[in-house]
Amino acid sequence: MIEININLVFTIINLIVLYLLMKKFLFGPILNVMEQRKNMIDQQFASAKDTEEQAYELKGKYEDALKSAKDESMRIVNQAKDEAKVQAERIVKDANTQAGAMLDKAKADIRTEQENAMKAMESRVAEIALDAASKIMGEKNSSQQDLSLYDQFIKEAGDSNDGNKH
Numbered sequence: 001m002i003e004i005n006i007n008l009v010f011t012i013i014n015l016i017v018l019y020l021l022m023k024k025f026l027f028g029p030i031l032n033v034m035e036q037r038k039n040m041i042d043q044q045f046a047s048a049k050d051t052e053e054q055a056y057e058l059k060g061k062y063e064d065a066l067k068s069a070k071d072e073s074m075r076i077v078n079q080a081k082d083e084a085k086v087q088a089e090r091i092v093k094d095a096n097t098q099a100g101a102m103l104d105k106a107k108a109d110i111r112t113e114q115e116n117a118m119k120a121m122e123s124r125v126a127e128i129a130l131d132a133a134s135k136i137m138g139e140k141n142s143s144q145q146d147l148s149l150y151d152q153f154i155k156e157a158g159d160s161n162d163g164n165k166h
Contacts (some may be wrong), residue, residue, distance in 0.1 A: 119141075122154075
């Protein structure tokens with residue numbers, strides 16, 4: 001039959017007790033710590049994933065904002081160019097208007113000077129004609145006679161503006 005050694009039985013009982021004690025006091029807490037650690041790592045991964053998603057979302061928003069800012073700056077630059085072009089055209093138009101006004105004024109001044117010169121010349125010609133007439137007649141006539149001679153001279157010579165029409 002089987003002989004059972006008592007030492008063997010005590011060793012088996014000791015091993016079973018040691019296993020149960022180790023399971024209760026060693027393996028249990030270690031497994032609990034490992035489970036807590038696993039849960040904590042899973043939470044950190046989930047948190048990292050959420051943070052990454054938020055970062056991608058913010059990146060998209062920043063890229064949209066940047067694109068919008070670029071579009072806005074281009075719009076502002078184009079608007080400034082258009083306003084500058086309009087202002088330049090207005091300045092050129094104003095300058096042309098002022099130049100035209102100055103030219104018209106200069107022409108009017110020239111006409112006035114011509115008229116004044118013609119009147120002075122007519123007056124001088126009339127004086128010369130009267131002097132010549134008085135020398136021919138040999139005597140000085142009265143001012144009424146001078147005027148009638150002048151009028152007659154102008155009629156015969158023709159109006160001074162007749163030949164100068166532009």
